[in-house]
Amino acid sequence: MAKITVADIQENREAINQLRDKKESISEKQQKEHYSIEQEYSNKIWEIEKEIWEIEKEKRNTLNTLRGKQESVIVEFDNSIQTHNQTIKQAERILECLRLDSNKDIAITDDEIEISRYITPHCESLGYLLDDDYLKIKVFIVGNQKPKNKYSLIAIGKSIFTEDLIKLPYGYGADILTHGKGFSLIVPIKDMTNTAELKEYYNKHKAKLLNDVIGEYQKVKAEYLDTMANYSIGDFRELVTWTCPKCADFYTIFNSFSTNYTPQCFGHDPYIDMVKVG
Numbered sequence: 025m026a027k028i029t030v031a032d033i034q035e036n037r038e039a040i041n042q043l044r045d046k047k048e049s050i051s052e053k054q055q056k057e058h059y060s061i062e063q064e065y066s067n068k069i070w071e072i073e074k075e076i077w078e079i080e081k082e083k084r085n086t087l088n089t090l091r092g093k094q095e096s097v098i099v100e101f102d103n104s105i106q107t108h109n110q111t112i113k114q115a116e117r118i119l120e121c122l123r124l125d126s127n128k129d130i131a132i133t134d135d136e137i138e139i140s141r142y143i144t145p146h147c148e149s150l151g152y153l154l155d156d157d158y159l160k161i162k163v164f165i166v167g168n169q170k171p172k173n174k175y176s177l178i179a180i181g182k183s184i185f186t187e188d189l190i191k192l193p194y195g196y197g198a199d200i201l202t203h204g205k206g207f208s209l210i211v212p213i214k215d216m217t218n219t220a221e222l223k224e225y226y227n228k229h230k231a232k233l234l235n236d237v238i239g240e241y242q243k244v245k246a247e248y249l250d251t252m253a254n255y256s257i258g259d260f261r262e263l264v265t266w267t268c269p270k271c272a273d274f275y276t277i278f279n280s281f282s283t284n285y286t287p288q289c290f291g292h293d294p295y296i297d298m299v300k301v302g
């Protein structure tokens with residue numbers, strides 16, 4: 025083997041340095057190539073993504089526009105239905121007025137007020153707050169089951185108008201027995217320790233008591249009188265499905281009953297079967 029000289033070493037070191045330089049420059053070039061290809065594809069992908077995004081945006085806009093149009097069509101239908109329904113609702117109220125018994129006795133007698141057991145035994149009438157043809161409201165002082173404010177001022181009402189025509193307050197707070205009495209209105213007004221205070225309270229507030237209810241009643245009464253002046257059941261004969269053989273009560277196509285069921289007229293004791301029309 026030839027002896028290694030300094031020249032050999034230098035030559036080899038030189039060669040290594042040159043090769044390293046070349047390697048480095050090539051790897052730099054490779055990196056640039058790599059980067060540029062990556063860039064190229066990234067750009068392509070970005071273009072496509074932008075396009076997808078645009079398409080998605082277009083899809084959303086198109087759907088929104090469509091939804092708006094569809095909704096407005098539905099709203100139009102709803103409005104039309106609403107318009108027709110006004111007539112139906114009006115007819116239902118007219119029919120409800122026609123089936124009322126204007127001769128029904130709605131007087132409130134003082135002995136009708138029956139108080140629950142185990143309470144302060146007291147029942148005193150303060151007379152009518154409203155004594156009108158179709159609504160009567162009487163005010164009473166009755167005992168209650170409270171330990172201190174033992175007496176209640178309550179208003180009791182009877183009306184020929186049904187719930188379908190007027191929503192009258194019906195408070196269960198009063199300690200009186202109401203079952204089967206035909207009360208349409210019960211309003212517990214005030215509890216106090218003695219009856220004298222309650223009477224004073226009543227006289228002081230009488231003018232404003234139940235003003236909302238009475239106002240609402242006056243409106244329904246006007247509606248009722250107007251209806252009775254302009255309509256009779258003959259105007260709706262084709263709609264009548266059942267009639268009571270004893271009184272003027274009837275049912276129409278607006279009252280639905282399951283087949284094989286005979287509705288009854290509740291205006292008699294005991295109730296009686298209605299008769300099918302046609």
Ligand SMILES: [Zn+2]
Pocket residue numbers: 268269270271272273289290291292
């Ligand atoms: Zn009847």
